[in-house]
Amino acid sequence: MLLKKKDYLIKTNEEIELIRISSLLVGKTLAFVAAQLKPGISTIVLDAHAEQFIYDQGGRPVFKGYNGFPASLCISVNDEVVHGIPGKRELKDGDIVSVDCGVEKDGYIGDSAYTFAIGDVSPEAIGLMRITQECLQKAIDAAVAGNRIGDISEAVQHHAERNGFGVVRELVGHGVGRHLHEKPEIPNFGKRGTGPVLKEGMVLAIEPMINMGVRNVHTLADGWTVVTADHKPAAHYEHNVVIRKKQSEVLSSFMEILEAERKNSNLNTKHHL
Numbered sequence: 249m250l251l252k253k254k255d256y257l258i259k260t261n262e263e264i265e266l267i268r269i270s271s272l273l274v275g276k277t278l279a280f281v282a283a284q285l286k287p288g289i290s291t292i293v294l295d296a297h298a299e300q301f302i303y304d305q306g307g308r309p310v311f312k313g314y315n316g317f318p319a320s321l322c323i324s325v326n327d328e329v330v331h332g333i334p335g336k337r338e339l340k341d342g343d344i345v346s347v348d349c350g351v352e353k354d355g356y357i358g359d360s361a362y363t364f365a366i367g368d369v370s371p372e373a374i375g376l377m378r379i380t381q382e383c384l385q386k387a388i389d390a391a392v393a394g395n396r397i398g399d400i401s402e403a404v405q406h407h408a409e410r411n412g413f414g415v416v417r418e419l420v421g422h423g424v425g426r427h428l429h430e431k432p433e434i435p436n437f438g439k440r441g442t443g444p445v446l447k448e449g450m451v452l453a454i455e456p457m458i459n460m461g462v463r464n465v466h467t468l469a470d471g472w473t474v475v476t477a478d479h480k481p482a483a484h485y486e487h488n489v490v491i492r493k494k495q496s497e498v499l500s501s502f503m504e505i506l507e508a509e510r511k512n513s514n515l516n517t518k519h520h521l
């Protein structure tokens with residue numbers, strides 16, 4: 249039977265369960281990384297450990313080799329918004345560190361991200377992290393069947409901007425499933441009541457990227473790392489959610505990450521909601 253084009257966006261319950269397994273494995277991987285965060289550790293060591301962990305759990309790191317990306321994690325520190333390439337850089341006290349991870353298992357992908365605070369982080373950066381998490385929650389609340397993509401977009405933009413933060417325009421959330429980036433695109437800025445209608449069974453990676461200062465960003469000469477134009481910090485949180493009738497269902501989880509943060513005395517947990 250030929251599928252109509254619009255049907256490609258809707259996942260079966262079986263597919264949703266497979267995405268859930270991969271999404272939860274991403275959460276476990278981010279918690280595994282969280283346990284190792286400390287001043288002096290290099291981001292390439294974190295990446296190597298995470299990659300091994302993913303393979304040990306029967307998964308495959310999908311970022312590695314994606315359009316030529318050289319690592320399993322994106323690790324973006326301070327003014328780096330997303331797509332930071334792990335390297336020799338050592339984390340230090342006062343850094344905020346966004347870790348983004350994608351895993352495929354049994355043909356389906358999970359994609360989730362979390363921003364951590366190392367030690368004595370400024371109150372302004374803690375505020376940025378908290379508001380970005382609130383943006384994600386408001387986006388999830390807006391992501392119900394019958395609403396439109398623009399409802400998600402406006403929820404993020406409104407909350408970020410009323411708190412004086414900049415909303416990145418150049419990068420967006422996306423559908424997720426067999427492929428890392430599927431339709432529809434989910435901008436973190438826009439107008440409610442616009443864009444595609446959300447339907448039950450769509451699975452979305454919702455990922456506000458919020459800057460403490462201006463919204464403008466640029467890409468470094470490495471071709472990947474996106475940094476803020478004013479070099480103020482940025483935060484990034486990402487969940488995978490399935491659209492349902494009254495309330496969307498979050499497939500990924502931060503539970504184990506939160507636990508790992510609390511157990512790691514090098515990490516600051518003041519940003520917890």
Ligand code: MG
Nearest residue numbers: 348359360361
């Ligand atoms: Mg991601």
Ligand code: MG
Nearest residue numbers: 359453455486
């Ligand atoms: Mg994503």
